[in-house]
Amino acid sequence: MKKAEVYILSGFLGSGKTTLLKRLIEDERRLGRKIAVMMNELGKVSIDSDAVINDDVALKELLGGCICCSIQDKLESQLQGLLLEEKPEVIYIETTGAAHPIEVLDAILSPLFAEHLLIKGILTTVDGLRWLNRKTLSPQLQQLILEQVRHADFILINKMNEITEVEQARITFEVQSINSEARCLLTNYSQVSIDQLRKLSVSFDKQSERLEQKKKLNLTTFVFQFDNTISHTKFEEFLKSLPDTIYRIKGYVKFDHSNYPTLFQFSYGMPIYMQEYMNFPLNLVFIGENIDWNQIEIQLVGLENNPKIK
Numbered sequence: 001m002k003k004a005e006v007y008i009l010s011g012f013l014g015s016g017k018t019t020l021l022k023r024l025i026e027d028e029r030r031l032g033r034k035i036a037v038m039m040n041e042l043g044k045v046s047i048d049s050d051a052v053i054n055d056d057v058a059l060k061e062l063l064g065g066c067i068c069c070s071i072q073d074k075l076e077s078q079l080q081g082l083l084l085e086e087k088p089e090v091i092y093i094e095t096t097g098a099a100h101p102i103e104v105l106d107a108i109l110s111p112l113f114a115e116h117l118l119i120k121g122i123l124t125t126v127d128g129l130r131w132l133n134r135k136t137l138s139p140q141l142q143q144l145i146l147e148q149v150r151h152a153d154f155i156l157i158n159k160m161n162e163i164t165e166v167e168q169a170r171i172t173f174e175v176q177s178i179n180s181e182a183r184c185l186l187t188n189y190s191q192v193s194i195d196q197l198r199k200l201s202v203s204f205d206k207q208s209e210r211l212e213q214k215k216k217l218n219l220t221t222f223v224f225q226f227d228n229t230i231s232h233t234k235f236e237e238f239l240k241s242l243p244d245t246i247y248r249i250k251g252y253v254k255f256d257h258s259n260y261p262t263l264f265q266f267s268y269g270m271p272i273y274m275q276e277y278m279n280f281p282l283n284l285v286f287i288g289e290n291i292d293w294n295q296i297e298i299q300l301v302g303l304e305n306n307p308k309i310k
């Protein structure tokens, strides 16, 4: 089955995510691709979805919390439903303005979806005026805005008409000094076309990543599938040897002498294990920055009892 492309729309409250989504849906209609949208709102009711979505777009709403924290599980089940029922070719996930992009990426990088989704990238909208005045926000929110920019693969700086040329140059300089890899576009009302985004070739798919190595994504992901059981002790040693810039690992591993896999979660250096009582594919998903995944793959193959030559 062809993988569905996934775009994550990130950006602070009011920065133009829904405006961007509307544009992209119009473009997709012209392309004739089957679209699905997941909209996450912190509130219990969605304000945007009725305005944006018609019957030709499959919609799942995630209300009353943020994908990145309180409703991760709900996201997984909704996404599974979408893939089964709608078989979309492209999925847009509009996050809440309070979402941290890594955490959202993390939420959709469930090992369950590794074979079904092609994560194309994080698109971040920035409100130009807000950026200039960001020092008036709390330190946490200032940090959030910086993180949304830092981890983006494509940045749209909106509300260009509201600021002077000197200010436009200043914002572009500041944004690019935080994230020099992402494409950065100064615009009004999220004016970008899907063609510009698809050209990104930003893909978290392992295959494309090898082809695109020169593009040096900030965040890359890697999925490894075990064929065999592994030793718990050796796995712990492997974890200790990992670079600090692996931010997240999750998936299923099967330890020696167990009948079923263990769900493994790792973030900020903390491993968590949960024994399962049914079988799952032994996929392990990694998210990190500037990582030589080939090296990690060699280490992982070395952990397996009776490894196959890969």
Ligand SMILES: Nc1nc2c(ncn2[C@@H]2O[C@H](COP(=O)(O)OP(=O)(O)OP(=O)(O)O)[C@@H](O)[C@H]2O)c(=O)[nH]1
Binding pocket: 011, 012, 013, 014, 015, 016, 017, 018, 019, 020, 048, 096, 097, 125, 158, 159, 160, 162, 187, 188, 189, 190
């Ligand atoms: N003047 C101006 N207004 C804009 C621009 N882009 C978006 N807006 C307006 O800003 C408001 C917020 O835009 P949205 O697209 O809803 O922003 P959002 O990021 O989805 O907002 P949340 O859902 O609250 O996170 C809307 O009234 C838009 O019409 C722009 O470039 N210039």
